[in-house]
Amino acid sequence: MTSTNLFEELFFQALRIRLVEERIIELYPSDAIQSPVHLSIGQEAVAVGACHALTSNDLLFCTYRSHAFYLAKGGNLNEMFAELYGKVTGCASGKAGSMHLAAPEVGLMGASAVVASTIPHAVGAALAAKQLGKDQVIVGVFGDGATEEGVYHESLNFAALHKLPVIFLCENNELAVHSFRKARQNYEIVEHAQIYGLPVYQITEGYDFVKVSETMAEVIKQVRSGQGPVFVEIQTFRYKEHVGPGEDFACGYRNIQEAQCWKQQDPLNLYPALVESFRPSILQEIDAAVHFAERSSFPSIEELLRDVV
Amino acid sequence: MLCNTNLTSSVTEEKGLDQHLGTEGGVLSYRDALHWTMREALQRHDSVVIMGQGADDHKGIFGSTIGLAEEFGFDRVMDTPLAEEGMTGIAIGAALNGLYPIQTHIRADFSLLAMNQIINLAAKYKYMFGGRFDVPMLIRMIVGRSWGQGAQHSQSLQSLFAHIPGLKVVMPSSSQTILHTYPKIIADYRGPVISFEHRLMYDLNFHVEPVTPNYGDDPFGSYLVRQGDDVTIVATSIMVLEAMRAADHLAKVSGIQSEIIDLHCVSNPDWNLVMQSVEKTGRLIVADTSWKEYGVCAEVCRVVAERNPGCLKKPVVTLAMQPAPCPTAKSLEDLFYPDLRQFVHAIATLVLGSEEHGIQLPDTQSMADVYKRFKGPF
Numbered sequence: 001m002t003s004t005n006l007f008e009e010l011f012f013q014a015l016r017i018r019l020v021e022e023r024i025i026e027l028y029p030s031d032a033i034q035s036p037v038h039l040s041i042g043q044e045a046v047a048v049g050a051c052h053a054l055t056s057n058d059l060l061f062c063t064y065r066s067h068a069f070y071l072a073k074g075g076n077l078n079e080m081f082a083e084l085y086g087k088v089t090g091c092a093s094g095k096a097g098s099m100h101l102a103a104p105e106v107g108l109m110g111a112s113a114v115v116a117s118t119i120p121h122a123v124g125a126a127l128a129a130k131q132l133g134k135d136q137v138i139v140g141v142f143g144d145g146a147t148e149e150g151v152y153h154e155s156l157n158f159a160a161l162h163k164l165p166v167i168f169l170c171e172n173n174e175l176a177v178h179s180f181r182k183a184r185q186n187y188e189i190v191e192h193a194q195i196y197g198l199p200v201y202q203i204t205e206g207y208d209f210v211k212v213s214e215t216m217a218e219v220i221k222q223v224r225s226g227q228g229p230v231f232v233e234i235q236t237f238r239y240k241e242h243v244g245p246g247e248d249f250a251c252g253y254r255n256i257q258e259a260q261c262w263k264q265q266d267p268l269n270l271y272p273a274l275v276e277s278f279r280p281s282i283l284q285e286i287d288a289a290v291h292f293a294e295r296s297s298f299p300s301i302e303e304l305l306r307d308v309v
Numbered sequence: 310m311l312c313n314t315n316l317t318s319s320v321t322e323e324k325g326l327d328q329h330l331g332t333e334g335g336v337l338s339y340r341d342a343l344h345w346t347m348r349e350a351l352q353r354h355d356s357v358v359i360m361g362q363g364a365d366d367h368k369g370i371f372g373s374t375i376g377l378a379e380e381f382g383f384d385r386v387m388d389t390p391l392a393e394e395g396m397t398g399i400a401i402g403a404a405l406n407g408l409y410p411i412q413t414h415i416r417a418d419f420s421l422l423a424m425n426q427i428i429n430l431a432a433k434y435k436y437m438f439g440g441r442f443d444v445p446m447l448i449r450m451i452v453g454r455s456w457g458q459g460a461q462h463s464q465s466l467q468s469l470f471a472h473i474p475g476l477k478v479v480m481p482s483s484s485q486t487i488l489h490t491y492p493k494i495i496a497d498y499r500g501p502v503i504s505f506e507h508r509l510m511y512d513l514n515f516h517v518e519p520v521t522p523n524y525g526d527d528p529f530g531s532y533l534v535r536q537g538d539d540v541t542i543v544a545t546s547i548m549v550l551e552a553m554r555a556a557d558h559l560a561k562v563s564g565i566q567s568e569i570i571d572l573h574c575v576s577n578p579d580w581n582l583v584m585q586s587v588e589k590t591g592r593l594i595v596a597d598t599s600w601k602e603y604g605v606c607a608e609v610c611r612v613v614a615e616r617n618p619g620c621l622k623k624p625v626v627t628l629a630m631q632p633a634p635c636p637t638a639k640s641l642e643d644l645f646y647p648d649l650r651q652f653v654h655a656i657a658t659l660v661l662g663s664e665e666h667g668i669q670l671p672d673t674q675s676m677a678d679v680y681k682r683f684k685g686p687f
């Protein structure tokens with residue numbers, strides 16, 4: 001594939017994610033989606049770039065902010081909208097909502113609303129992959145805030161100790177809800193991760209999906225070859241409020257200039273012609289997915305106690 | 310009961326359990342039953358891994374995993390960092406990708422550091438994703454008692470976990486129940502199970518029936534362990550043994566016949582078995598290894614109250630720990646747990662309707678002294 005093709009392919013995927021989330025924003029006031037949404041708008045390139053070199057056999061564990069990863073990993077769009085609508089045709093029969101998307105058929109192994117809690121799952125899945133001789137790379141995705149939790153450190157240590165095929169992927173948007181990283185952390189994320197004996201990669205241009213995908217391709221190759229875990233920190237930018245469909249620059253805690261600076265580099269803003277060429281087909285797909293969700297039924301009483309154990 | 314002083318298993322590789330038990334059954338300690346089930350699990354299922362602090366060392370989880378790392382490999386019987394939450398999460402991830410992890414906590418108290426993974430994740434992983442994942446795993450937790458275990462090495466936390474939908478909680482009260490339940494759980498059940506093993510029972514020898522290939526029926530449920538018409542005693546873990554001792558004493562000195570139900574699976578007991586018995590006897594004693602408040606005692610009362618309160622001829626009696634953290638001094642510890650004398654007195658009072666029942670009570674030797682086959686530190 002030529003690099004132009006790679007650029008366009010990744011551009012298409014990032015745009016698709018953004019348009020899906022923009023549709024969620026449009027729909028949100030109607031209350032059809034009664035689930036807290038943590039939007040990835042501004043952060044799409046991380047998911048798109050990270051997933052590009054993964055196969056559907058490779059596993060990914062992520063967070064409540066995972067619309068982007070769900071789609072980038074190949075999750076079904078109809079089932080995603082149905083899940084947001086709380087419909088029985090959703091990817092989790094309506095029991096998950098926005099915060100717990102999963103698509104095991106393409107290796108998306110779940111998303112948790114408890115910060116940092118899926119990081120050890122990625123490590124455990126990597127332990128199983130190694131012991132059972134599966135040719136798999138496992139990715140654990142988390143935010144900068146998650147690195148403050150104890151379980152994050154426990155996970156890095158164990159993965160490094162046992163040389164497990166896992167990639168720790170930190171989406172650093174410098175924020176946990178409304179709190180900046182500097183107010184929370186007395187360490188630098190990669191410097192600290194290195195202490196566990198992990199090779200680390202840092203990407204500051206987190207809007208650049210080509211760069212993310214190239215770095216990740218190299219990292220995935222390295223991990224697949226059995227050299228042990230790798231840590232990747234990608235700098236990114238959350239355009240929206242922490243949770244919900246709006247923006248919150250007016251609240252005074254963040255600087256709109258910084259956002260503007262980031263948006264000026266965001267490929268989705270830089271290539272309007274490309275956006276226009278892709279938009280119609282994506283919108284058509286989204287219309288169909290929303291229609292699918294709308295026409296699906298709500299789960300009925302037999303779902304209430306199904307799959308408890 | 311015999312004293313088992315050495316830590317190695319009496320069921321050796323050369324002489325398997327079948328041979329050990331013969332066709333008549335035989336004697337097997339709680340520890341050896343655990344060791345046998347652990348070894349058998351590793352042998353039978355390539356997916357089984359045992360992970361726990363010290364699982365591979367010379368003491369091997371009080372003897373229950375001794376020699377298994379050497380036999381099956383240190384990647385299948387793993388020592389772990391001191392990271393209870395992390396290791397539980399790692400077990401979940403491993404279970405999601407094809408392994409069957411058996412985790413050990415040498416004290417149940419330490420599992421409190423793993424509550425997030427057990428309750429927020431393991432218990433919900435199936436339901437929360439619409440049934441698309443299974444998390445098959447067994448978490449073994451050991452409840453400490455005596456020799457100054459104190460407030461943080463003695464807690465029996467079954468009700469905390471049994472409260473949570475998605476978790477199965479069992480409390481084996483004998484070698485037989487271990488042989489009946491663990492292999493079945495490991496082979497067939499696809500969700501998270503927590504087992505509370507009682508440290509005081511590790512050294513006890515039990516008579517067990519020969520092992521049958523299908524290992525009994527449902528590993529989750531309750532056992533009727535003694536039949537009687539006068540009173541129903543619903544008990545858990547080592548309190549089942551206390552109930553047996555109390556019942557035997559009373560049968561000998563008074564003719565009072567107690568029916569005893571080992572609740573065993575406290576998250577999903579056989580409530581029909583309990584109700585049938587209480588409806589027959591009209592009298593109920595609940596004896597649990599933990600506190601009464603919001604626990605097994607309270608839950609058994611709830612079910613009887615909801616299903617058929619009219620069947621009770623007398624108010625329910627509960628026997629459990631005093632409402633305090635566990636004290637260390639032996640003089641206090643002996644008061645903290647109910648003893649055999651109190652147990653017999655409670656039954657006699659309930660059945661005969663008066664504290665002046667005139668029935669001879671057993672001596673006051675503390676329960677720990679009766680069962681304990683070890684000297685400190687643990």
Ligand SMILES: Cc1ncc(C[n+]2csc(CCOP(=O)(O)OP(=O)(O)O)c2C)c(N)n1
Binds near residue numbers: 065147
């Ligand atoms: C254990 C836990 N503590 C607190 C919260 C509340 N909370 C939800 S998201 C969040 C911020 C996490 O920040 P980060 O890890 O950087 O991820 P981001 O939201 O920026 O993607 C917090 C504190 C939670 N869900 N779980």
Ligand SMILES: [Mg+2]
Binds near residue numbers: 175176
């Ligand atoms: Mg953040």
